Amino acid sequence: MSILAHPAPFRPVRAALFAALACALGMLATLALLLTASAAQAQSGPLRIEITEGVIEPMPFAVPAFVAENSAGQQYSDQLSRVISANLSNTGLFREIPASAHIARITSFDAPVQYADWRAINAQALITGAVSVQGNRMSVKFRLFDIVSGRQMGDGLQFQGSTDAWRRMAHKVSDAVYSRITGEGGYFDSRVVFVAESGPRENRVKRLAVMDQDGANVEYLTDGRALVIAPRFSPNGERILYTSYETGTPRIYLMDLATMRRQVVGDQPGTMTFAPRFSPDGGSMIYSLSVGGTTDLYRLNLSNGQRLQLTNAPSIATAPSFSPDGSRVVFESDRSGTSQLYIMPANGGEARRISFGQGRYGTPVWSPRGDLIAFTKSHQGRFHIGVMRTDGSEERLLTASFLDEGPTWAPNGRVIMFTRETAGGDPALWSVDISGRNLRRIPTPGPASDPAWSPLRP
Amino acid sequence: MKLMTKALMIVAALALAACNNPRAGGGWDSNGADGWNGGGAGGIQTGALGDPNDPRSIAHFNERIGDRVFFETDQSTLTDTARQTLSAQARWLSANPQFAILIEGHADERGTREYNVALGARRANAVMQYLVSQGINANRMRTVSYGKERPVEACPEARCWNLNRRAVTVVSTGLTG
Numbered sequence A: 001m002s003i004l005a006h007p008a009p010f011r012p013v014r015a016a017l018f019a020a021l022a023c024a025l026g027m028l029a030t031l032a033l034l035l036t037a038s039a040a041q042a043q044s045g046p047l048r049i050e051i052t053e054g055v056i057e058p059m060p061f062a063v064p065a066f067v068a069e070n071s072a073g074q075q076y077s078d079q080l081s082r083v084i085s086a087n088l089s090n091t092g093l094f095r096e097i098p099a100s101a102h103i104a105r106i107t108s109f110d111a112p113v114q115y116a117d118w119r120a121i122n123a124q125a126l127i128t129g130a131v132s133v134q135g136n137r138m139s140v141k142f143r144l145f146d147i148v149s150g151r152q153m154g155d156g157l158q159f160q161g162s163t164d165a166w167r168r169m170a171h172k173v174s175d176a177v178y179s180r181i182t183g184e185g186g187y188f189d190s191r192v193v194f195v196a197e198s199g200p201r202e203n204r205v206k207r208l209a210v211m212d213q214d215g216a217n218v219e220y221l222t223d224g225r226a227l228v229i230a231p232r233f234s235p236n237g238e239r240i241l242y243t244s245y246e247t248g249t250p251r252i253y254l255m256d257l258a259t260m261r262r263q264v265v266g267d268q269p270g271t272m273t274f275a276p277r278f279s280p281d282g283g284s285m286i287y288s289l290s291v292g293g294t295t296d297l298y299r300l301n302l303s304n305g306q307r308l309q310l311t312n313a314p315s316i317a318t319a320p321s322f323s324p325d326g327s328r329v330v331f332e333s334d335r336s337g338t339s340q341l342y343i344m345p346a347n348g349g350e351a352r353r354i355s356f357g358q359g360r361y362g363t364p365v366w367s368p369r370g371d372l373i374a375f376t377k378s379h380q381g382r383f384h385i386g387v388m389r390t391d392g393s394e395e396r397l398l399t400a401s402f403l404d405e406g407p408t409w410a411p412n413g414r415v416i417m418f419t420r421e422t423a424g425g426d427p428a429l430w431s432v433d434i435s436g437r438n439l440r441r442i443p444t445p446g447p448a449s450d451p452a453w454s455p456l457r458p
Numbered sequence B: 001m002k003l004m005t006k007a008l009m010i011v012a013a014l015a016l017a018a019c020n021n022p023r024a025g026g027g028w029d030s031n032g033a034d035g036w037n038g039g040g041a042g043g044i045q046t047g048a049l050g051d052p053n054d055p056r057s058i059a060h061f062n063e064r065i066g067d068r069v070f071f072e073t074d075q076s077t078l079t080d081t082a083r084q085t086l087s088a089q090a091r092w093l094s095a096n097p098q099f100a101i102l103i104e105g106h107a108d109e110r111g112t113r114e115y116n117v118a119l120g121a122r123r124a125n126a127v128m129q130y131l132v133s134q135g136i137n138a139n140r141m142r143t144v145s146y147g148k149e150r151p152v153e154a155c156p157e158a159r160c161w162n163l164n165r166r167a168v169t170v171v172s173t174g175l176t177g
Helices: A071-090 A115-120 A163-182 B003-015 B058-066 B080-095 B113-133 B158-164
Strands: A031-033 A059-062 A094-096 A125-134 A137-146 A157-162 A191-198 A205-212 A228-233 A239-244 A251-256 A262-265 A272-278 A284-291 A294-301 A307-309 A317-322 A328-333 A340-345 A360-366 A372-379 A382-389 A403-409 A415-421 A427-433 A440-442 A448-453 B068-070 B100-106 B141-147 B166-172
Touching: A071 A094, A071 A125, A071 A137, A071 A163, A125 A163, A137 A163, A157 A163, A191 A228, A191 A427, A205 A228, A205 A239, A228 A272, A228 B113, A239 A272, A251 A284, A272 A317, A272 B113, A284 A317, A284 B113, A294 A317, A294 B113, A317 B113, A328 A360, A340 A360, A360 A403, A360 B113, A372 A403, A382 A415, A403 A448, A415 A448, A427 A448, B058 B080, B058 B166, B068 B080, B080 B113, B080 B166, B100 B113, B113 B141, B113 B166
Parallel strands: A059 A094, A059 A125, A228 A448, A251 A272, A317 A360, A382 A403, B100 B141
Antiparallel strands: A031 A157, A125 A137, A137 A157, A191 A205, A191 A448, A228 A239, A239 A251, A251 A262, A272 A284, A284 A294, A294 A307, A317 A328, A328 A340, A360 A372, A372 A382, A403 A415, A415 A427, A427 A440, B068 B166, B100 B166
16 A cells, blocks of 8 residues: 655644643644545445334444554554544444454554454454654554445544644544544544532532543633633633632633633623623623623623623523524523523524423523524423424423433534433533433543533644 | 445434433432531621620521521512511611621522523512612612522422522621622
């Protein structure tokens, strides 16, 4: 096999979000094409949909330890394949065939694949990779093979960056594999900001924290002295909006993740401000302001401080979320007597109610694809995470428990993370596919709530 | 089955979303709550409470007059009992004008976080408006909502939720924040 060195850098990867993380991830460089694959499109016959009892059979795959191309790369060879395996297996769409069952051994990245050996153990996909390390820089490359049809699927890719960013490289490989096999965008190289909880419920300590989507690399952003709730990522993943009781009254803060600097935004004396969320261009925020017992929605231009009142009703309007094109806002209001979901133009105007089912609806979040709205619903003492179309049709409840709330979308709009609290138990983060399948708990160091997913990292 | 076919099936499965698929969840045990039960949830530095037998003491206000009123689910309407308590509070606050007043609105845990902040604000305002109607100067009062963040009772039952849906009148010799 010949390797074509591609002349162009593909995706500039921005440097680390955390200055505090002195590691300075700095995955500067590149996705480099290793191969011009002959036939990426292994179309084989007419499209067939086989769904057995409503549950798809996970695709069996193998991801042997990556080949260490120098001695310094050895410590990463197994770790990389483990992270990739966990990512894919956690989707519920893939099932790993363990290394103990493998017949063929991958000892060279460029050696021909022994398809018969992989077929013999019923692998349908094979991921091979290699890693080399020079100082604190590493290079990771991979290829994906369609074992059934006996050919490579897509081009090989190479990622280069700091050794501190080794998990991110595994996430990028995972995203590429997931994307090629499902046709969907990936979501593994992303982060989640959330509230880490500790202490007794009556005097809970809440700290802002951020972690990789799989629960790794937890970093704390606040010290816990002030109560904090509901953080949200900016569209570029570099800033966070959240609500803090630092001064004794809820106010909105804007934090820059690289510098950890923060400032109060949208504050007005004698009011409470909360439930902020960025506009899709990151230039403004929409939020709730309470005064005189009434809670309305406002929009604030974060550059020039210009403020626009969007609702004006003697009721509660909160939990606003923009459509991905920025033209509309979905929010929760009890103007009808119970909490329901409404959509209005992004600069205010007539609001149209979209939720009409039984129960109370809240915390609507527009999907990054624009097609669905995720929400919290409570009915007859149970709480649900659900999705509906933007016109309110096709409502589907994905979960049910003592208390499920606060959905957030994965960057690809296929997975939702939320807070689940069992009766008398602590809150934790869970995720579920929009199909309602693959309900999973996300590991966190302790009780956790209010997750918000970042965009896919560059 | 070829990989591409399988891939298409996964795509199809992703696209096909099963209807109403609620799942029961797991979880883990509570770490327990220690039953701490303070008056104010924060933001106020309060001096000596004094002796509840002293009618001018904060302790008297908290224990004998009653520093809190309770609400029905999702409601901010004052009940008859709440009005009686607040009328007594107003008489005491009129007689003791040196105290500043913070009204905290709270919600039970059976609602979303954001809505509960707004609901607590509405409850605190209902109390403040009632006290104003009883002659208390609005300039002495400030409101804050804690939503569901500061329950007084942590049990996952109605008897605790009933106690958590409250507005607390916190009196002190000076406001902070």
